[in-house]
Amino acid sequence: MKKLYVTIGVVLFGIFIQILIWNNIINPYYGIVLTTMAMFVILSTSLNLINGVTGQFSLGHAGFVAIGAYFSAIVTTRMSLPFPTFVIFIIALLVGGIAAAIAGFLIGLPTLRLKGDYLAIATLGFGEIIRVLFLNWEYVGSASGMWGIPKYVNFLWAYVLAIIIVLIIVNFINSSHGRACISIREDEIAAETMGVNITKYKVMAFTFGAFFAGIAGGIYAHLIQILHPQNFTFMLSVQILLMVVLGGLGSMSGSIAAAILLTLIAEVLRGFAELQMIIYSLMLIGLMLFRPQGLFGRKEISLNNLFSKNSGSISFGSPKK
Amino acid sequence: MTILKTTNLGRSFGGLKAVDKFEIYLDERELVGLIGPNGAGKTTAFNMLTGVYVPSYGEIQFCGESIVGKKPYEITQKGIGRTFQNIRLFKDLSVIDNVKIAYHQNVKYGVFSGIIKSKKYKIEEEEITNKSLELLSIFGLDTKHNELARNLPYGEQRRLEIARALATKPKLLLLDEPAAGMNPQETHKLMELIRWIRDKFDITILLIEHDMSLVMNVCERIYVLDYGKIIAHGNPEEIKTNPKVIEAYLGEEVSPNVKSK
């Protein structure tokens, strides 16, 4: 019951913010910033599912975002569907997400037998290949990209989608299937010996992560309204990865907090583009040298944690040393 | 009834035959030991039985089915459970989570049910939690169910590994040096525990051990491995006095009549 009230409260809060934006009490520019924040929450939590929860080091997340962005934009700009915009947008998002999920599945199958560094590089390679493919695809404008994408997204959309996606991922983690993924992260050989089909769950995590990244891509496309292959480079993958690592690999609360924090920092530094990147990179290096477990390590913020001394829920462990 | 039978089983690494012409059989409810000097190939044999290594040649029949080439999780689902020589617990997870993961292969609710937290999910999760606690209480670990596995004392970690393996509902349990690092009292308790597990869970147990007092007292039959080949097979009395066995061990300056730790 407590959880239901909290969820309702959170949603109402979002509606409240959106109303403030509509009435210009909050500057629409900041509305865009908040929407971007929600989008990055989806991106960081989806990557966390792959990297943090299942322990598969993926450096190609930008590729999935690109697929989601482009395919959703194709639905809204290159097709005329006889539905109200609300419905068209949902279809577009789903198409983008599913296209990205298919890519995640196809990429995951062959590469997930690779370990650590090799997997990282393979995913990086795939991310780049995807970008080059879009760069050469005339239907979506090749290097010039796509523009004129209708602005179907606002803060409330992104916010609600973020909440839904976070809930889905959290519930997944708390199920036996989520535990299977976690066991893979902890010790693959032991997990398999305990009966866990590691290939199935690695691919599952990858596909889900890709799906959500695709949806985030769809949000991006219909917020910024312009798409260039140059927006989806390795840099983007690194940005998202930084959020996951800063929050603490494996911690959902961490990914959310870090996404919000880093989007804020990017905003504050907006006037100083090169400086922003320098600070980002210094943060990354400093984080790894001095606090590799990030803000939350593997701990989560839960209602039980906040209101009682002893965590009543089954814990997933304390920060890795 | 024979539940496990290997024929001419072998594994080479490069030019080295780690295990060669490995032929054993296990009947239901037997307690059998696999001993031999260090490096004899015992763990390699285990790894082949559990699918971690693919045999270079030979056949393994488990409950009438060939399991060569099957993935480890498939073999576990068919009914072979194991522990590891160097404990491979999920150290950063809680004690109970370690056990819950081992129950996963029998879980009936799907991913979707888990996401929407359906009734099916809630009922089954409660079942899993109860079964896990029950199993842990047998091993005296239920009071520590929320502890991180890494925080348990060594002996309890070994017990947890056995509990976890039992959660996979095996017909055959492979124990790889369960007494490693234990003092005489703990070893004695372990002996009783192993016998008790075999009786209570109605399973077959094959164990690798260096601790001769445990092997001789607990095992009904023993296979001896040296340089990858089986050099002797029989009951404890026969093995104790077998000249080939004594030679294999004396080569390491240890006699099989004495605890070799």
Next chain:
Amino acid sequence: MDFQQLINGISLGSVYALIALGYTMVYGIIRLINFAHGEVYMLGAFIGFYAITGLGLSFFPALIIAMAVCALLGVSIERLAYKPLRNAPRVAALMTAVGLSLLFQNVTIYFLGAKPKSFPRSNVITWDFMNVSIRSNQVLILGTALVLMVLLRFIVQKTKMGKAMRAVSFDRDAAMLMGINVDNTISFTFAIGSALAAAGGVLVGQYYGMIQPFMGMLPGLKAFVAAVLGGIGSIPGAMIGGMILGVAEAGVSAIRGGQFSTYRDAVSFAILIIILIVKPTGILGKNVREKV
């Protein structure tokens, strides 16, 4: 693909080989993919640039200076950023490397501007025979790369330090117990790898006549692919991998008069995927088993 393209491919390949050597040696010795290596190549080019334009030096002295400074840079990176993480989870070291890579790029942009700079070329002599043009700067690349690789082979096989490098790659703890100064060996490895990358940068600078702060990104990634292709950890492998990659890229650019040239960059990544799926240890690589 004709002979001309082959020549171009081999020149390109030599540069990839020089950079790939640094990757493979570092990975062999501390199992780290040094993402910052591509930036060392870039900084080498810039240092060479300032040596020639600022200090008025000619090509070879500038090359030596670039190599020396980058060797020092490589050692510093290792000591400051990688050494503390030697026993940390791999994610940490990889992220730090990525961070360093970004740092170098953006600091260069901040202080020197993002616009490309014109790298002075010495006079280019072209030799033509049988429909093939060979330019002197291509010979320079090939020649310098060959000399350096032979030098490297000599160091690795015939010197004490080289032996130490091979020992530490094989088993760090055992090497330490044998009395080898592991820290110094690792530093030495970084020094050589960085020097080679710097040489690559200077050679490329004089070849294309242009350098810019992002020039290290793609060649860095591609050189890494070359190292993986040849077998990561294997020095001859890096050389072979680099050559194959260079020729493959030149080949793809040449198909049907340049129709697929924008796919050039994808070639290396496609090769990467294929290799990782078919034979992850690469052409000359060794299999390392995890003990269960």
